[in-house]
Amino acid sequence: MHIDFGEIRENVQEVLKKPEIQTGRKALKITVSKENRLVSVRENTYTEQDYEQGFITGYANVRRNETSPLTYHKTLNYGDCILEKRRVKAEGIQEPVFLNTRGELSEGATTNVFFVKEGEIFAPPLSCGMLPGILRQYMYERYDIQEEIILPEMVHSFDEMFVTNSLLGIMPVRSLEDFVFPGMEMGRKLLEEYRQHTGMRY
Template identity: 25%
Template sequence: MEISYKDRGLNYGDGFFTTIKIESGQPQLWQYHLARLRQCQQVLCFPELDEQAITNACLEAAKGCGLGVIKVLITRGVGGRGYGLPEHPEPKIIITQSDFPAHYFKWQEQGVCLSVSDIKLGHQPLFAGLKTLNRLEQVLIKAQASQQVADDVLVLDIDDNVIECSASNLIIVKNNQLFTPSLKLCGIKGVYLSLLSDHTQIKSKSLCLHDVLEADAVFMCNSLMGLVPVKSLDKQVFNLQTALDLKSKIEATL
């Protein structure tokens, strides 16, 4: 597929995407991914999507794949003067398939070590929770994380609130209650977090680093890795067996 150098996704990050796990030839959690695409379309004032056509294309891309990843990326296409919107936009839909990150299986069983990122997220409530193409903060966060010994990083916002990890949501457990950081000002609400929220009581609230360090268990999650226990955050060590037991109980509700 060819992409024009004038495409608004390339020039302005004018678009959105979602990343889907393929298992046994089927896109997983598809209705949640479709809801995410629909929300982005509405907030960013895109034309209504042909959801059936996108669904059929993803089913075709997943066919015959035992385990893999599909990415659906949608731009506003070409047109408009500068930042101005085209009068009759023709969105570009790009669907690609790739290998599944094999290290996620190890993470699920053995947990991960986190460190706190030095790069902090800015506030933009208009796009908070959405997975738009504007991901430069995450690019820099991932670049820094790759230079560290830890498996991944915990990311704060400019007010030092805990928000997420480099490519996943965060859940903490304290006194048998589940909490996840508020995403009203920044961050991305993942599909797997939405799934968990529909089956398990998870309270969204402002969390600071102290809240995470004092938690009984900590997890990362996204639609590819599922629920992954955190076994340490910098010098703080968490009980991995406690997290694994809680992970089994949470997953049993799905």
């Protein structure tokens, strides 16, 4: 498939000139397929209060299929994630966390998940079934990440949890289901380092 990056740049520039994108915090999304080029804008709903309080997370009802090759690629098939995000919102949960078919933690609906224990950072290995996000790669390039199969009954042994994606950066997590993590210090430290690295401000 031939991609005309010049055409995409022109589309992006046209969108960036629109008055409605000049104020507030926006997210720019570029979707490219064989037939179409789509540049869209939506509100970035993450707030500084979210980072201060930490996300409330809970388990999704749907299992992530670690045996499917599509699980490891960014596609337009977000059906499970959208439905679970809508379901848990009514319960005050900001991010559903998926288990895979073996009952292991895999990823959030829109995030990769990390845990902290005694100053060390842990993450499920790719084989647990997840989209290897850009911020996950950032973490692996800059920090010593210990990979470990994480089961729900192990969560209480961790000091912290945080989630990552390109839009929110690094988000400390307050709780997973009914377990409240003892702290969010490492998550906040990593967030500040990420903001300094990227110039990201809220």
